[in-house]
Amino acid sequence: MSNEPNILDPLKIAETWCNDGRKVALATVIETWGSAPRPIGSHLVIDEEGNFQGSVSGGCVEGAVIAEAMDIIESGTPKILEFGVADETAWRVGLSCGGRIRVYVERVDG
């Protein structure tokens, strides 16, 4: 077997990063409405420096999730983030596909 975890397997990456002594947060899609890009249960793993693997959207809101995840790695308090349709005039982060998602972000402890 190869020792490098598959870059498409966020949970294996999360474990490897923990073993390497990195601080890690896990983001999970917990609810979707409309044409959400990634199904419920999809994961994004983030470390304290903002490195990430996996996805919770088609790349639309990952930036915002990563920023929140770095705060959550500091505080340890999990949070639910909600994203809807992008507001074109305000440059707000959102899903251009028109769906809505809720993402649970938590720190991996221990």
Next chain:
Amino acid sequence: MERSTLQAINAARAARRAAVVVTDLSDGASQVFLEGARFPPEWDGLIVAALRSGRAGVAAVEGRSLFVNVHLPPPRIVAIGAVHISQALAELATVAGFDMTIIDPRTAFATPERFRAVELLAEWPEDVLPSRPLDRYTALAALTHDPKIDDHPIRAALEARCFYVGALGSRKTHAARVERLGQAGVPTDAIDRIKAPIGLDIGAASPAEIAVAILAEIIEALRRRDPTGRAGGAR
């Protein structure tokens, strides 16, 4: 999530056991439950439903908001034949999220150097399969076009109702195979389930392109299978 929870999920996935993770969204506490274990009575219905459907979701139980995530074992591809096509298929299948096993009794073909990232068994399929049975989550690709090696696992895959059974070989080779399997008593409707020539018809020429065509056909069989299981294949 506790690191031990993460480790338990990954260990279950590696052992091809289904795992359910229940997270209390108010305080972040999470627990992992493995298929076949005893579940807390108040969560039993929720966990069993998640295991059956493979679907994750949020549920309210006794005033608490719970997220139930489910990790089913990845579908598996068993390739008969440690040939050039299998080498490309092994790389692609791993990226696409399939577990993969390659079986070939010819030790000149089945060398670890040629297959680094997947399970490789340099044995006869009839010796290996009894202890590692094929199932509905398995796709079988018979790639040696040698009846001595391919025929037995093809029959075993049809009996186990693998969600995909494909066999390499020209139309003429396959016609001879159909003849042999029929004479051996394999029912016609089972023989009809064999995908041959193997792979989607995309004009694939090189071994790598044929591997893409096979993997695409396997994914189609997995994602478009009859969810009731009546027509064979996985749930």
